[in-house]
Amino acid sequence: MDLRHHASEPERLAEACREAGLKATPQRLAVLRVLLEAHDHPSPELVYRRVCEGLPGISLPTIYRTLESLEQAGLVAQVNLLPDTRRYDANRTPHHHLVCTSCGRIEDHEDPSLTPALPASLHGFRPVEARLQILGQCSTCRTPGRTSRGPR
Amino acid sequence: MDLRHHASEPERLAEACREAGLKATPQRLAVLRVLLEAHDHPSPELVYRRVCEGLPGISLPTIYRTLESLEQAGLVAQVNLLPDTRRYDANRTPHHHLVCTSCGRIEDHEDPSLTPALPASLHGFRPVEARLQILGQCSTCRTPGRTSRGPR
DNA sequence: ATAGATGCAAACTATTTGCATTCAA
DNA sequence: TTGAATGCAAATAGTTTGCATCTAT
Numbered sequence: 001m002d003l004r005h006h007a008s009e010p011e012r013l014a015e016a017c018r019e020a021g022l023k024a025t026p027q028r029l030a031v032l033r034v035l036l037e038a039h040d041h042p043s044p045e046l047v048y049r050r051v052c053e054g055l056p057g058i059s060l061p062t063i064y065r066t067l068e069s070l071e072q073a074g075l076v077a078q079v080n081l082l083p084d085t086r087r088y089d090a091n092r093t094p095h096h097h098l099v100c101t102s103c104g105r106i107e108d109h110e111d112p113s114l115t116p117a118l119p120a121s122l123h124g125f126r127p128v129e130a131r132l133q134i135l136g137q138c139s140t141c142r143t144p145g146r147t148s149r150g151p152r
Numbered sequence: 153m154d155l156r157h158h159a160s161e162p163e164r165l166a167e168a169c170r171e172a173g174l175k176a177t178p179q180r181l182a183v184l185r186v187l188l189e190a191h192d193h194p195s196p197e198l199v200y201r202r203v204c205e206g207l208p209g210i211s212l213p214t215i216y217r218t219l220e221s222l223e224q225a226g227l228v229a230q231v232n233l234l235p236d237t238r239r240y241d242a243n244r245t246p247h248h249h250l251v252c253t254s255c256g257r258i259e260d261h262e263d264p265s266l267t268p269a270l271p272a273s274l275h276g277f278r279p280v281e282a283r284l285q286i287l288g289q290c291s292t293c294r295t296p297g298r299t300s301r302g303p304r
Numbered sequence: 305a306t307a308g309a310t311g312c313a314a315a316c317t318a319t320t321t322g323c324a325t326t327c328a329a
Numbered sequence: 330t331t332g333a334a335t336g337c338a339a340a341t342a343g344t345t346t347g348c349a350t351c352t353a354t
Contacts, residue, residue, distance in 0.1 A: 002245065003244070004242060018354090023307090023352080025308090027310070035241070036242045038242070039259075040257065041239040041241050041258045043237045043239055043240075044344085045237070058311090060343095060344085061346085062310055062311070064344065065310085065345090066309090067240060075242065076241065076242045077240070077242075077243075077244070078238050078239065079238075079240070079249065080232050080233075080239065081283070085196070085197070086195065086196065086231075086318095086319095087195055087231040087232065088187055088195075088199065089193050089229050089230070090155065090227065091156065091229075092227070097231065105192070108191070109277075115268075116266045116267075116284065122250060122261060123291075124291030125250045125259065125286075125291060126289045128253070129286075131284070131287065132285075133282070133284075134270065134274070134277075134283075135279070135281045135283065136278045136279040136280040137278045138276070139275075139277060174333090174334095175327085175334065176328075195318095196318085196319085209335095210335090211337070212318095213319085213320075216318095216319065216320075218334090221334090237344090
């Protein structure tokens with residue numbers, strides 16, 4: 001079931017929360033609704049401003065905590081894979097990234113065959129470059145018992 | 153020419169900076185070298201610590217400014233496309249993202265045919281999910297004269 | 305009744321800016 | 330010589346935490 005089609009049915013959203021083991025508080029439902037109705041991948045700050053329109057008392061820390069709980073519940077996701085700070089790369093040849101979801105390590109992966117062929121236009125959007133991020137488990141983290149806690 | 157193979161030749165790095173219109177200061181060369189030698193996509197903080205080993209006096213603001221100038225010169229790149237804060241998405245179906253490099257807008261793009269088929273293992277890395285980020289120009293920004301300055 | 309959720313204020317962390325000084329070209 | 334780059338200190342932005350109170354179940 002795609003919740004996005006039921007954004008305006010509070011009981012549907014409440015159910016989804018309860019199924020995920022989360023209490024259906026007005027704050028949580030409001031945040032969830034805003035995200036379901038949004039199509040612009042809003043930042044926490046923007047979510048805050050939108051939720052405020054219908055629930056003026058809500059606080060920013062609650063927005064952050066709610067986003068985290070909804071994310072853990074799998075009801076929403078972050079666009080950027082890693083909650084990390086920024087990271088740099090001096091590899092200027094086109095390549096993809098293998099991102100380990102356990103330890104956060106990012107490996108380069110050069111395999112042009114994975115790069116999809118893009119049309120000249122996608123609904124008016126002119127593609128220039130395609131980057132592939134492959135999420136999974138690196139060899140270290142796949143071996144039980146030695147899940148490393150990231151580079152950093 | 154791939155600079156990564158010349159990380160230990162200061163004059164090569166200096167040339168690259170000058171060609172990009174940047175002065176070849178010791179700080180800049182040190183940052184560039186660290187990034188060329190790194191294979192772990194370091195954060196600014198980590199770059200700082202590494203540069204300090206050879207150039208103890210360097211300051212963090214210089215690291216940030218240097219990373220920015222090198223990025224603008226095209227000598228290094230950020231792994232995460234958008235320098236933005238985090239952004240959320242309630243679209244739980246697998247999809248790709250069209251990222252406008254002019255205004256920062258991110259559109260969902262549902263086209264399973266673009267998703268590459270992945271092998272069960274990539275050099276020991278077990279892929280779980282592939283996300284495609286397509287960088288380019290959105291229809292609004294392609295039309296000269298009305299380059300919008302992002303959603304936010 | 306009670307674990308979980310909230311609001312407030314304060315604490316952190318990451319990043320940026322102003323300004324005087326230094327340095328590469 | 331001179332504009333660009335640096336270092337320092339301070340400011341800002343984004344996010345998290347502690348704690349007392351409240352509320353959905």
